[in-house]
Amino acid sequence: MRWSDLRTRIPRLDEAAMVHARNRQQQLTKPPGSLGRLEDVAVHLAGIQATPRPRVQRKVFLVMAGDHGVTAEGVSPYPSEVTAQMVLNFLRGGAAISVLARWQQARLWVVDVGVDADLPEHPGLWIEKVRRGTGNIAREPAMRREEAEAALDVGVRAVERAAAEAGMDVLVLGEMGIGNTTPATALAAVFTGQPVERLVGRGTGLDDAGLARKRAVIERALALHQPDPRDPVAVLAAVGGLEIAALAGAMLAAAARRVPVMLDGFIATAAALVATALAPRVRDYLIPGHRSAEGGHGLMLAHLGLEPLLQLGMRLGEGTGAAVALAVVEAACRLHNEMATFAEAGVSEAEA
Numbered sequence: 001m002r003w004s005d006l007r008t009r010i011p012r013l014d015e016a017a018m019v020h021a022r023n024r025q026q027q028l029t030k031p032p033g034s035l036g037r038l039e040d041v042a043v044h045l046a047g048i049q050a051t052p053r054p055r056v057q058r059k060v061f062l063v064m065a066g067d068h069g070v071t072a073e074g075v076s077p078y079p080s081e082v083t084a085q086m087v088l089n090f091l092r093g094g095a096a097i098s099v100l101a102r103w104q105q106a107r108l109w110v111v112d113v114g115v116d117a118d119l120p121e122h123p124g125l126w127i128e129k130v131r132r133g134t135g136n137i138a139r140e141p142a143m144r145r146e147e148a149e150a151a152l153d154v155g156v157r158a159v160e161r162a163a164a165e166a167g168m169d170v171l172v173l174g175e176m177g178i179g180n181t182t183p184a185t186a187l188a189a190v191f192t193g194q195p196v197e198r199l200v201g202r203g204t205g206l207d208d209a210g211l212a213r214k215r216a217v218i219e220r221a222l223a224l225h226q227p228d229p230r231d232p233v234a235v236l237a238a239v240g241g242l243e244i245a246a247l248a249g250a251m252l253a254a255a256a257r258r259v260p261v262m263l264d265g266f267i268a269t270a271a272a273l274v275a276t277a278l279a280p281r282v283r284d285y286l287i288p289g290h291r292s293a294e295g296g297h298g299l300m301l302a303h304l305g306l307e308p309l310l311q312l313g314m315r316l317g318e319g320t321g322a323a324v325a326l327a328v329v330e331a332a333c334r335l336h337n338e339m340a341t342f343a344e345a346g347v348s349e350a351e352a
Contacts, residue, residue: 001160003152003249003278010255010281013047021046021054027341031350037309041287041329042336048260048285049169053337056260056330058167059106061174061319062158062250063090063097066114066151066242067133068179069142070221075182075214077205080133083178084117090176091122096316097174100323107166110176111158113151114242126161128154130242137183137221137239148237148245155249163257171254172262172326173271174319175243178204181294184270186218186239188296190227191273192303199296201266201315232277240274247271252278255285262322262329265292265315269300276304289325290314 021043026032033039045054065087071080089095090110093102101108111126112119116133119125130150134142143151162168181203188199200215225238236245248271254261263272263286275282283304290310291298301308309325342349 006252006256007279014050018047020052028339038332041332056170058169060162061108061172063110063174064243064246065176067116069136071179073217076179097318113246138217145237151242151245152249155246156253159253172322175267183241184267187270201295244271248275251275255282263288264322266294266297290321
């Protein structure tokens with residue numbers, strides 16, 4: 001199915017399931033509200049999955065990978081070939097997201113949307129290369145409009161394939177792409193209306209001079225392309241990234257399937273800005289895992305009206321913050337489903 005077919009197929013949260021879930025929370029052997037946000041998470045999951053007893057047993061991690069021509073401007077301390085090297089590290093099980101996927105007993109696949117290298121065949125790698133990296137957004141568009149649409153469709157197909165192969169109760173989305181905080185910042189500036197200076201951060205560890213250079217590159221790109229937020233695909237094509245587009249497409253596909261999406265950090269949230277611009281109802285299916293240490297992430301979350309579950313000073317990407325927060329979501333779900341009610345436990349309820 002094409003991404004454009006999904007925009008009108010995302011259902012509303014199931015209000016009846018949420019009412020039933022909230023009623024169950026009131027009957028569990030605890031003072032009302034004593035589990036705090038864990039109760040809200042369980043009720044939210046009920047609305048997403050359209051059942052009073054949601055579950056998060058079948059966990060899927062998808063990492064979208066792509067390169068960025070803007071690395072030629074010195075916006076990252078790492079060379080672009082690190083993207084391919086890190087994809088191989090994912091496949092060997094040595095990356096942070098690989099460790100967390102094993103811990104969570106999740107299925108992990110990496111999707112090559114636009115890595116500027118020929119990667120070897122591997123059962124954990126899906127090669128869906130739209131092109132070998134984007135153009136340098138400081139001097140040319142990132143990609144053609146049809147390429148941006150193709151990258152959105154890669155994300156849709158990845159969700160459909162993962163669901164067919166493993167089932168899917170919850171989706172963690174991650175990314176790998178050296179230099180990708182630069183297009184993510186450009187996207188954030190377009191969709192939030194915030195100035196670049198409030199959004200730009202050090203990425204993988206820029207010094208002060210590098211940060212100033214990165215800011216200037218983003219501002220030059222925005223001045224060159226003048227992207228219009230009323231046309232999100234055109235914005236992606238002008239200043240976005242292939243893996244960012246695939247993340248947005250995956251969010252559309254997950255929401256259409258009533259699958260909650262664990263939202264990671266700066267890059268994933270830039271993709272969420274795109275996805276919600278394409279289909280506002282996607283927002284209901286996002287569970288913000290954490291607030292990144294990357295400066296503008298809090299502004300992006302605020303624009304979306306989302307409050308993260310954790311704040312651990314993380315800024316790695318790959319989906320790692322979302323994967324850690326998934327443990328909180330699973331705890332909320334297990335408490336909701338497995339705690340006894342007052343009646344079941346033979347415990348007297350408090351009097352009003």
